[in-house]
Amino acid sequence: MSTFERYLTIWVGLCIIVGIALGHFLPDLFQAVGAMEVARVNLPVAMLIWLMIIPMLLKIDFAALGQVGRHWRGIGVTLIVNWAVKPFSMALLGWLFIGWLFRPLLPEAQIDSYIAGLIILAAAPCTAMVFVWSNLTKGEPHFTLSQVALNDAIMVVAFAPIVALLLGLSAITVPWDTLILSVVLYIVIPVIVAQVLRRLLMADGSTSRLDALLSRLQPLSLLSLLATLVLLFGFQGEAIIAQPGVIALLAVPILIQVYFNSGIAYLLNRWSGEEHCVAGPSALIGASNFFELAVAAAISLFGFHSGAALATVVGVLIEVPVMLSVVWIVNNTKGWYESAPAVRRNLNHNPSREH
Structure with a gap:
């Protein structure tokens, strides 16, 4: 791990402070950047997420995706927890x-709206950023990728019914344009770009060119993560300063x-015996x-200045620092995790899988 990666949490903290300060002192600039969106998907943020996840996607060999079925325990756990x-x-x-x-x-007057925003946030599992967290573990x-x-x-089929059930609504308006565009922008296009680039780099049958590119892209990926933080906190700098107490309580x-x-x-x-490299992601x-989906759905249902919209934005603001703390926990408990009898049995039966 490089020195830069070792102190990533410090850089994250600094970027949060810088983002809030810039959002407060340069609101017009951040409003202009925030307005660069299609179907409430911010394009500058989308480009930064590309830079974050394409290096991770370059590591994926699609020919090996068929082997994912052996991680059926992890698949089952992920689905149960998410849905x-x-x-x-x-x-x-x-x-x-x-x-x-x-x-x-x-x-x-905003209590019910705040609760609605939290429910909408929880009903939309993460997509693109998971590649970053998975890579760090x-x-x-x-x-x-399969998950x-x-x-x-x-x-596509469960978001609306779950939100409608928990909010007590007969129906909700799903922002399909945001959902579809987000999946295309954050998953489909980066996967295609990464696989085409991977094939070109490995055309001679060697991984040397791919490895060299990955070593250069890794710092760029982390810098993009930090730049995304500056933008996200800059977009909400005024709201954070205006309502710090409400934001802290919603967090x-x-x-x-x-x-x-x-x-x-x-x-x-751990109880089921799944490998640590699967348990982490x-x-x-x-x-x-x-x-993106949560914010768009909250705005569509309750309005831009509603408590629901603010609650989903709080989720955006704490996403990176909190997920980095989960990454730290996963990484620092690997020895304890693999000491479980079920995990040891699995590794002993399949020694080639041990990491």
Whole structure:
């Protein structure tokens, strides 16, 4: 690990401070950049996410995707946490903290809207950014891609019914343009670009050119992550300074939900005997959110200045620092994870899989 990567959390903290400051002192600039969007998908942020995830996608050999089925335990855990636990646990946490404990500290007229925003956020599992978190935990890239693709397919049919059920609505308006454009921009195009580039670089049958490019792209990928942070916090700099108390209170159930769901996924994978390189991305996929879709859905249902929209934005703001903390936990508990009898048995039966 390079010195730059070792101190990534420090750079993240500095970027958060810089983003808030720039958003406050240069609001017109950030409003102009924030307006560069199609179907509420910000194009500058999309380009930065490309720079983040394409190096990870370059490592994926599509011919090996057929082997993902051997990680059936991790697949099952990821699906259960994402769709049977996460939205419902957030509904409970939203009611407990926003609807009860913090109620006297929040604007009464926005309480229900805040809870709705939290539920919408939890019902949209993360897509593109998962590649970054998985890479930082040395996660199995083929498993990560397969789970992202599976989540996208399920989201098309399950997002609206789950949100409608938990919000008590007869129907909701799904921002299909945002959903489809996000999947195309963040998954389809980068996968195609990465696979074409991979084939060109390996045309001679050697991986030397691919390895050389990856070594140069890795720092660029992390710099893009930091630049994305500056933009996201810059976009919301005014809101953070204007409503720091509300944002801090809304962050509490989101933080608990992240650690709760990632912890459940991690422990279930350990109990089932799944490999650590699968348990890491499984835990991270279960904890992070598809914030573009969540923000767009909240705005469509409740309006741009609603409590629901603000709640989803809080999810955006804490996504990177919180997920980095989960990455740290996963990386620093690998020895404990692999000491589980079920994991040891799995590795002993399949010694070639050991990492």
